[in-house]
Amino acid sequence: MSPARAARNGPSLLPGAASPSPWLALAVLLLSFLAALELVAATAAIRAAAAWSPRLAGTVTVAVGGGGLESAEAAAARATEILARAPGVASISVLDPDPADVAAARMMGLSGTATAGNPPRLLATTFTDRERISAAALARDLRREHLAAAVDDHGVWTGPMERTAVVAVAAAVGLLLVVITLVWALAAAAAGGAVRQREERVNLLLHLGATDPMIVRPFRARAAGAAAIGAGVGAGAAAALASAAIWSPTVADWINAQVTAQIGASPSLDAWDLAAVAIWPPVAVLVAALAAGATAKARLRALA
Amino acid sequence: MSRKPIKAVNKSEASAPPEADVVRLLGAAVRIGAGRRTGPPLSLDLEAGSAHVITAGPGAGKTALLETIALARPPLKGAIELFGKNLARVRPAARHALRRRIGVIFQDLRLIDALSARDNVALAARAAGRSPEEYDKPLVEVLAWVGLTRLADEPASHLDGEGRGRLAVARAVINRPDLLIADEPSGEAVLKLLSDLNEAGTTMLIATRDADLAEQSGAEVTSLVPAP
Numbered sequence: 001m002s003p004a005r006a007a008r009n010g011p012s013l014l015p016g017a018a019s020p021s022p023w024l025a026l027a028v029l030l031l032s033f034l035a036a037l038e039l040v041a042a043t044a045a046i047r048a049a050a051a052w053s054p055r056l057a058g059t060v061t062v063a064v065g066g067g068g069l070e071s072a073e074a075a076a077a078r079a080t081e082i083l084a085r086a087p088g089v090a091s092i093s094v095l096d097p098d099p100a101d102v103a104a105a106r107m108m109g110l111s112g113t114a115t116a117g118n119p120p121r122l123l124a125t126t127f128t129d130r131e132r133i134s135a136a137a138l139a140r141d142l143r144r145e146h147l148a149a150a151v152d153d154h155g156v157w158t159g160p161m162e163r164t165a166v167v168a169v170a171a172a173v174g175l176l177l178v179v180i181t182l183v184w185a186l187a188a189a190a191a192g193g194a195v196r197q198r199e200e201r202v203n204l205l206l207h208l209g210a211t212d213p214m215i216v217r218p219f220r221a222r223a224a225g226a227a228a229i230g231a232g233v234g235a236g237a238a239a240a241l242a243s244a245a246i247w248s249p250t251v252a253d254w255i256n257a258q259v260t261a262q263i264g265a266s267p268s269l270d271a272w273d274l275a276a277v278a279i280w281p282p283v284a285v286l287v288a289a290l291a292a293g294a295t296a297k298a299r300l301r302a303l304a
Numbered sequence: 305m306s307r308k309p310i311k312a313v314n315k316s317e318a319s320a321p322p323e324a325d326v327v328r329l330l331g332a333a334v335r336i337g338a339g340r341r342t343g344p345p346l347s348l349d350l351e352a353g354s355a356h357v358i359t360a361g362p363g364a365g366k367t368a369l370l371e372t373i374a375l376a377r378p379p380l381k382g383a384i385e386l387f388g389k390n391l392a393r394v395r396p397a398a399r400h401a402l403r404r405r406i407g408v409i410f411q412d413l414r415l416i417d418a419l420s421a422r423d424n425v426a427l428a429a430r431a432a433g434r435s436p437e438e439y440d441k442p443l444v445e446v447l448a449w450v451g452l453t454r455l456a457d458e459p460a461s462h463l464d465g466e467g468r469g470r471l472a473v474a475r476a477v478i479n480r481p482d483l484l485i486a487d488e489p490s491g492e493a494v495l496k497l498l499s500d501l502n503e504a505g506t507t508m509l510i511a512t513r514d515a516d517l518a519e520q521s522g523a524e525v526t527s528l529v530p531a532p
Contacts, residue, residue: 209401
């Protein structure tokens, strides 16, 4: 406060009590960095699962091999007719032949005899949202017509993706709760210490008729200010790291490797995921202000 | 040392119309210091505009009693009524309203040495929720009344003992309290100011170990006899 303004407003009730606590700001900064990164990761995981799971779940891939005198192409044509009669099938397209189809068909469970010397063909089948037939039922229909076929519902892809989202969200919620608890505890400790430091002055102010809010306000402002600085810088640093992961391939590769090692899959980040960071600073400020206010009020009750 | 005694105003002479007792002690006993010692139970009525002197030796619980009346601590036994309200029934959040009706001159004065005389008094006005526009004029008047106009911008630490006493009185009266509590007031100037205040109708409760002062004051005197 400028000297002129101070003279105009009169003496401060609790000089310096509203100045942000540096150590609280530093502690909140470190916690905010973690919390903001976790929020970005959780948002990316949810977005990836939400975007890809329905798309993958709405299609199946059918591998059809030739058998006896029937070529793979002829078997694929027959399979197309069978699939077209199945309930809920929207479209069927025979994919162009590719050398990797043999390996893909084997991975899908098509036996070696069906793929040997007669490259299988892959059919992409999409469903309408209603009356969708299961992959197992489709496979039964095809085998009933003596076709060597395997049907993949992409569960091998959607499973880890959905698991990753669940793990990321659970980890984010857990970590956020821990961080919120720590911010509360730190802000409460800082406010308690600040009141204790000024106990004589606070006691005098109570005697002079100051209300609880008049005394609590600066301590609340002190914690909120420190939290705003710490959370702003911490969340900003997390956003900078996430930005690097989005726009720098080297950083992205490194992060992908770390995340994949931890939870089995790594959703790629998107610029929109950075918006999640903006949630944290107001939460941190609110938590710190509430904790400091409650603690300062409790100290006043003990004094008064 | 010559001193002007506090002149207690006869209740019928008081300019303010009589109202409910300002302070009423009903067998109130207080905890002395931080230990388990309890002061003797005390009953007294302090009517508006009157003065009452409580006298006792050191450690008898005078300060504890005044602090209890000033809502700094709860009574251990009995009841205390302030402005017709039983303190036991006053919510903690509502205590400030009663405190604003009380001016306190502490035994150790509790001035803030780093602040100027003017700001020490202004602090009391601010704590009572008044804006500078509201208290600027009364502040100048009260500093003039206690004789500190010339020293208004001096830090409290630069004032001598008498000046600090005058400043403590100024701070206690800036909010025009209905009750003035003085714990061991001393010095001719301070006693003269208290006498003038009482003559003007301010209700006053004074604690002193000085039996002569109590005798000369003309006020009702209660002696605290330490509990065995």
